Amino acid sequence: MRRYMLISADTHAGVPTERFRPYLDPEYREPFDEYVDQLDEIRKRTLKESLGEQLFDDKFSHEFRDEAADRVAGAWDPERRNRELEGDGVVGEIIFPDGQNENGPPFGATGRLGDSDPRLRLAGARAYNRWLAELCAHSPERRAGVAITPIDDIEAAVSEIQWAKSNGLRGGILIPSMWGDLPAYNDPRYEPIWATCEELGMTVHTHGGASPSYGGLPGSVAIYTTEVTWWSHRPFWFALWSGVFERHPELKFVLTEQSACWVPDTLYHMDVLYDGPMFAQIRKDLSLKPSEYWARQCWVGASFMRAHETAMRHQIGIDKIMWGNDYPHMEGTWPHTAEKMRAAFGGIPADEVRPMVGENAARVYGFEEARLAPIVERVGPEKI
């Protein structure tokens, strides 16, 4: 029986925030010390102003912590990380920021636009990216790190993409799902970012998580969890309809941890708009239908899929789905991937499962399967 090669298209990494200090350019260390001092307060204020209460149930969080607290050190410790992922049967990973709440990059760099000074967020992103490059240099055959790329200053963004490429962050880049006060992604100002990513083979990502603020009003947690995925889909159709995929046919675009069931219906409706008589102007600069751009250059990092989603796999595209365990987040499948994977993929023919749980990610991110093979032989599941 050939073992399954599991590559998690969605993991998270980061040291406890204060330990990013040495990775910051020296001139930002003083504001960073102030930021770290205020971090608890910032977190409390943000929570109060947005969800109003903790996202996850107390009991659920405690049970997770009881089981996993001493194991989340894999968020930053490379050896521990390998052990934890191997324990889950996983041999490769695409790494996003925010290892845990306590491990966010400096200055909230992940993308909450408007929360702090753009220069500070850029400095924070650079510090995180440097740290991530070190993490990935350990076991580079397993790790495709994704560089945080703030979009306030386009020239700086381009430099950071080049830096990331040169420093082994082959996962690509993470752009903010929400652009805040900046122009939306259909603005030509972002052209140098798309061009650089296409030229360097750096995949562009959005990752679920961003949302507007909910003012802590009743029901905010549920409202957030209901609509949060949608906010990270938007850059896809802003880019597509403004011709980004037309102009950059080699650009790869991946939508991670924001479910996959929205794909078939969204593409259906976009194709209807494209084909119909009402909006003929839509077609004028686009040689392909939306579903054809999708087929050519887009994927979903579908993370912890449910049976409801895997049942839609043929509509979404078996070659388009990249499963992820969301390690070390508590909403993911780690440390119970085998069991949860069985619930989602059980009964599906192996030749359909293999691409979704690893082979697609290997192709998109350039993992060398030959180098992973010995690890697969050791830890990959024989059966799903």
Next chain:
Amino acid sequence: MRRYMLISADTHAGVPTERFRPYLDPEYREPFDEYVDQLDEIRKRTLKESLGEQLFDDKFSHEFRDEAADRVAGAWDPERRNRELEGDGVVGEIIFPDGQNENGPPFGATGRLGDSDPRLRLAGARAYNRWLAELCAHSPERRAGVAITPIDDIEAAVSEIQWAKSNGLRGGILIPSMWGDLPAYNDPRYEPIWATCEELGMTVHTHGGASPSYGGLPGSVAIYTTEVTWWSHRPFWFALWSGVFERHPELKFVLTEQSACWVPDTLYHMDVLYDGPMFAQIRKDLSLKPSEYWARQCWVGASFMRAHETAMRHQIGIDKIMWGNDYPHMEGTWPHTAEKMRAAFGGIPADEVRPMVGENAARVYGFEEARLAPIVERVGPEKI
């Protein structure tokens, strides 16, 4: 063969804007005259700042106008309206504002929050509602008018709902899909609106159309048409999760002209959140699952459905779908309802089609089928 009773759950009405003048309270007539003088300029500026170009293709618009230009007078002329709807086989209607671009209510009252003074928009809404009450008083058995209800001033909103009820606007009320700078619909400030609507049996509606501005950037028309429906879904889950349907079990909520295919997947995910261990706090004030509130008190005004949607009718709920022709809008099925209805509903058993094209709307809005029967006998289709 029993003829089909067609009730359009989505039509539009309005006089050319300047003719709303006599319906305005006298103190608003001077600002109204200024508004009318600037209306062309306001429209041009809004278009430039949002979509950047016309929504509909020129050729398509011209063909529609060539065919229908002299017939859109039914937007305000009650006799003409009856003839046009009868020509489409339709015997009843739920009426929303914005008959055509040129027939918007005074001061942009339909709901583009922040575009003008809230007092002016309230005055505009009242003028429209008075005018609409007159339209509905002609053929009241056919017409369920929906009152525009601005939400800036809650006391004024409640008065307007009471006025609408007393003046025969049995369609219910239209709330803005987007709340702009006001608190979102999970804020307790809206409680008097929900309570009044429940008490008076006034159905609450959102209607597709609102969106953020797109700055006239490339692809804006396509981006708008891709995501416009979503913006009008949001009030549904803001209301549901904050307990509006729990506290007001008799309240009816209808989501009109914003497609119907989103319903099954959205309810599935909301039920998963409700049932799961991660967000236990979600359940604390809600005795029912989201899909159960939906089943009890929500519907879709599904407008011009496609075969793609009617194929999902069992998942959406045959008792939840209310077809509409969107008269007199050019994106609707009028004046070719028979043909377009066949494309969407052809081949579906008659006992499934009847509720979706009329009987559900009759129940939700209290049409007296006995009074419509003679018109059905004359104009209702024998076959779909």
